[in-house]
Amino acid sequence: MALLEVTDLKKYYPLTRSFLYSRIVGEVKAVDGVSFSINKGETLGLVGESGCGKSTLGRTIIRLEELTSGKIQYNGTDISNLDRRNLKWFRKEAQIIFQDTHSSLDPRMTAGESIGEALDIRGIKGDTSDVAELLEEVGLPADFASRYPHELSGGQKQRIGIARALAVQPKLIIADEPVSALDISVQAQVLNLLMDLQSEYSLTFLFIAHDLSVIRHIADRVAVMYLGKLVEQGSSDDVFNNPLHPYTRALLSAIPGKNVERVPLQGEVPSPINPPRGCRFHTRCPKRMKVCKEIEPQVSGTDHMVACHL
Amino acid sequence: MIIEKHHREKIKKNKPAVLGLLFIILLFVTAILGPFLTRDPNEINFNDKNLPPVGFSIEQSMYNIKTQELEVTERKGSWEHPLGTDDRGRDMLAMLVSGARVSLEVGFLATGIAILIGTFIGVVSAYFGGWLDNALMRFTDVIMTFPFFLLLVLIVYMYGPNMVFVILAIGLTGWTGAARLVRSEVLSLRTLDFVTASKALGASDPHIILRHLVPNTMSSIIVIATLSIPGVILAEAALSFIGLGDPALVSWGKVLNAGQDSLVTTWWVAVEPGMILFLTVLAFNFLGDGLRDALDPKSE
Amino acid sequence: MRLTRKVNDIVLCVRNLRTYFFTEKGEVAAVDDISFDLKRGEILCIIGESGSGKTATALSILGLIDKPGAIVSGSILFNGTDIAKLSEGKMRNLRGNKISMVFQDASSSLNPVLRIGEQITESLVQHLKLDKKQTRERAVELLASVGISQPEERLDEYPHQFSGGMKQRVMIAMALSCNPEVLIADEPTTALDVTVQAQVLDIFKELKNSTSVLYITHDLGVVSEIADRIIIMYAGKFLEMGDAREVLMDPKHPYTKGLVGCLPSGKIKGRLVSIQGSIPNLIDLPEGCVFCPRCPDAMEICRKETPSETGISDKHSVRCHLYGST
Numbered sequence: 001m002a003l004l005e006v007t008d009l010k011k012y013y014p015l016t017r018s019f020l021y022s023r024i025v026g027e028v029k030a031v032d033g034v035s036f037s038i039n040k041g042e043t044l045g046l047v048g049e050s051g052c053g054k055s056t057l058g059r060t061i062i063r064l065e066e067l068t069s070g071k072i073q074y075n076g077t078d079i080s081n082l083d084r085r086n087l088k089w090f091r092k093e094a095q096i097i098f099q100d101t102h103s104s105l106d107p108r109m110t111a112g113e114s115i116g117e118a119l120d121i122r123g124i125k126g127d128t129s130d131v132a133e134l135l136e137e138v139g140l141p142a143d144f145a146s147r148y149p150h151e152l153s154g155g156q157k158q159r160i161g162i163a164r165a166l167a168v169q170p171k172l173i174i175a176d177e178p179v180s181a182l183d184i185s186v187q188a189q190v191l192n193l194l195m196d197l198q199s200e201y202s203l204t205f206l207f208i209a210h211d212l213s214v215i216r217h218i219a220d221r222v223a224v225m226y227l228g229k230l231v232e233q234g235s236s237d238d239v240f241n242n243p244l245h246p247y248t249r250a251l252l253s254a255i256p257g258k259n260v261e262r263v264p265l266q267g268e269v270p271s272p273i274n275p276p277r278g279c280r281f282h283t284r285c286p287k288r289m290k291v292c293k294e295i296e297p298q299v300s301g302t303d304h305m306v307a308c309h310l
Numbered sequence: 311m312i313i314e315k316h317h318r319e320k321i322k323k324n325k326p327a328v329l330g331l332l333f334i335i336l337l338f339v340t341a342i343l344g345p346f347l348t349r350d351p352n353e354i355n356f357n358d359k360n361l362p363p364v365g366f367s368i369e370q371s372m373y374n375i376k377t378q379e380l381e382v383t384e385r386k387g388s389w390e391h392p393l394g395t396d397d398r399g400r401d402m403l404a405m406l407v408s409g410a411r412v413s414l415e416v417g418f419l420a421t422g423i424a425i426l427i428g429t430f431i432g433v434v435s436a437y438f439g440g441w442l443d444n445a446l447m448r449f450t451d452v453i454m455t456f457p458f459f460l461l462l463v464l465i466v467y468m469y470g471p472n473m474v475f476v477i478l479a480i481g482l483t484g485w486t487g488a489a490r491l492v493r494s495e496v497l498s499l500r501t502l503d504f505v506t507a508s509k510a511l512g513a514s515d516p517h518i519i520l521r522h523l524v525p526n527t528m529s530s531i532i533v534i535a536t537l538s539i540p541g542v543i544l545a546e547a548a549l550s551f552i553g554l555g556d557p558a559l560v561s562w563g564k565v566l567n568a569g570q571d572s573l574v575t576t577w578w579v580a581v582e583p584g585m586i587l588f589l590t591v592l593a594f595n596f597l598g599d600g601l602r603d604a605l606d607p608k609s610e
Numbered sequence: 611m612r613l614t615r616k617v618n619d620i621v622l623c624v625r626n627l628r629t630y631f632f633t634e635k636g637e638v639a640a641v642d643d644i645s646f647d648l649k650r651g652e653i654l655c656i657i658g659e660s661g662s663g664k665t666a667t668a669l670s671i672l673g674l675i676d677k678p679g680a681i682v683s684g685s686i687l688f689n690g691t692d693i694a695k696l697s698e699g700k701m702r703n704l705r706g707n708k709i710s711m712v713f714q715d716a717s718s719s720l721n722p723v724l725r726i727g728e729q730i731t732e733s734l735v736q737h738l739k740l741d742k743k744q745t746r747e748r749a750v751e752l753l754a755s756v757g758i759s760q761p762e763e764r765l766d767e768y769p770h771q772f773s774g775g776m777k778q779r780v781m782i783a784m785a786l787s788c789n790p791e792v793l794i795a796d797e798p799t800t801a802l803d804v805t806v807q808a809q810v811l812d813i814f815k816e817l818k819n820s821t822s823v824l825y826i827t828h829d830l831g832v833v834s835e836i837a838d839r840i841i842i843m844y845a846g847k848f849l850e851m852g853d854a855r856e857v858l859m860d861p862k863h864p865y866t867k868g869l870v871g872c873l874p875s876g877k878i879k880g881r882l883v884s885i886q887g888s889i890p891n892l893i894d895l896p897e898g899c900v901f902c903p904r905c906p907d908a909m910e911i912c913r914k915e916t917p918s919e920t921g922i923s924d925k926h927s928v929r930c931h932l933y934g935s936t
Contacts, residue, residue: 049803050774064510084512091512104503108525114504117521121511153888154660164507183659184828188872188884195881210803213831217874217882254808257831265805268773 002037003204004061004172009034009070011060015273028272030056032228033070040171043198043205045219045236047212047251051269052225054208058174061206062094063087074172092122095165099177101157105149111135111160112145118167126167134163139193155186162193175207179214191218212255216240224248227280228272234304244306246285279309320604327600330593337590341414344407351408351560355399360576362387363394363402368575394578396568402582409562409583413590416477416546417539423481425535428488429527433519435489436496447493450486458483466554473556476549480542488534495527529605536598540591547587562587621791621822622648622671627684627694629670636893640666640679642846648792653814653823655833655854658843661889664826667843668794670694672711673701688792707737710785714797716777720769727765730784737788752783756813775806782813786821793817794824799832811836830873834858842866845890845900852926862928864905899931907932
């Protein structure tokens, strides 16, 4: 049974021009009709370049942003429109870890206080020994509880962030580029930690990243996002070994160091306020055809899905 | 918690700030204990009028009724009145000590009121945004243009002069700067990930405001407060100078006013309160600057 | 154990460079006895994680180290002159002219209130003293050479109208404007998307025969894509140096081996081989080999003595007791 099922999710941000009152003059279509599902214990890797909307998608899924339209089902329950009070139980089920270690912890609170706050907010009784246990889970000694963020390294701060997310014993974790800002050796440690935690607690991950090698390593299934839409989805092996969409192929070929023929992309990423008509990628696609400019491609395929006219 | 060890160390290195802090502590002690150790500032003694401070002497010409001549006598300062007396024989030292109490009271109370109002409006405005933000900021603009001076004149006219009015007038109109500063800080704080993390845990708005936003703006608030106090003290001195202050209380402004006519002859009556005002304002400014440098998160 | 090379083959010769920062908390040896040569027309990559001293090395070469840091000893020979000892005035003549630098964050390197054209021509005017028409022509040429389409129009635009990748390309164009002999690039593609990064790396590859490049990065993928030779730095010291292919295929130093093993490659699933521990605090470095506390192959001698350089081949040397002759 899918733990998380997302159907035709859209998140638009209105652009306003205000003089005395606000007028809506346009919309940033950050997420424009995304559908996918994640099974329990699985890791779905969400990959895309900057501005594609992957971060917005992650935050909208756990209702940190209000969705514009579409459906989000968690464990069979429709959580798309629940109000704050009715969402309280969900806050224990799903958590998020962030990319920027500098801003992910309150600089005025010690590590222990940050973790303890998670327990407090959700009304879970806990004391210093619980905090110590959580610190141990993420590989840090108990005395780190009294340290302030400015006394910690990037990797250590990230571990505290993970401990805070784990405190409420969630089942789903949105990992928003958790290792992108870390040194390589630290990245490996944190990735190992996440994988260990996943197998120990049967966690389900939505792992957002732009580093394809990391995604390939950690994800069971992969979804490739471009300008608010998913262009390809499938198992990690399928997508990496047999990429179907031209954009996926271009991304994979651009990874430095691999001896793969580069698929060059023309032009720049269009603005999400005015995405191109038809297939969004057609302005840069090396294989574009006449139909690509007119009609948006439908998603085809069952396990390995792709949205392309080819 | 707010001023941690490494902040304290930084401040210690800033000599002007340390001196300022010491001066302020001294002022506090003087204000609290002083009145018990000095004479009554209201005690009038025409015999001892216009005495210079210790160590100074001045020639005064007095008209002797009996001999009908102008006699020039030399009057010397004495330890009975270490800082001299005014034209009614009131002891300068006593008046300055009494004035210290008044100034500090007005300074801290008025600033306290202003900071509380300013912080509340700033935080609420920035956190909730939207129409509330707009409305509150327009309200702030209106208050900013409001002359508290005229308000005070009005109140004094209606109810008579009183220190409470001075404090309220300054406090209720002086919060606008703090409101804007706090608002801009909170605007950038609320997008930071640790606030999002709390929201993801289901924290309520009051929790986020009190637990995360206010503590992180505390250092700015402390700096704003420290730097506002001298302005308030000067404002009170100005008001007393022109006679709008509380006539029952002795304040530095009042003494300054009394001394302005005779700067050439009995110069100490104006110079002493002037000096003490100058030093007090300087001390708060040094301390405020030192605090700002030490607490500035960018320098960490 | 270096073979002697023809003098005019080497553009930049750094010897025993030490740059220390004197902070209140102690002395930080940001660059500690680093020596390397940059040959004409090659791309030399300095690889290191945070605190390795790679940026400090680059800034030392350009004389951009400010208080509380200073170059304590060593020499940086550029075309025969020791530029470590040059006056500020003479250094300014070199910067942007003969030796230029590209930084990581293009957004903060460009002045948001000036047009792109004005900023590119700034160093042209200063160093080459060209007139208005010449500078404009040259600027258009430069923009075209880094792959910016419609360069004539884009010259008059402002930085915010450019995307991240384009801004970085503009920075490279600016750095190349006076045909420098050495281009130092400090993590220029770290903040860019992978497709944009690929385009920018292409530009660097094309520079090969005209400009020598000192490229600083932490990304081993980038290194294997463009580097001729590499230096691995850690906590201010160099650990391994040599021909890029040789070092990456057959790393000798345990740290290099660890770094290469850390990378998720997709071929081997499961736990990554990680280097235990964390990067040391530069104020409190251990005695002996700086990597010893984290080294899986640490020996007694590693705790006591700093290893000296040992040659593995004529293109590959390492600083490690495992290979040194004691």
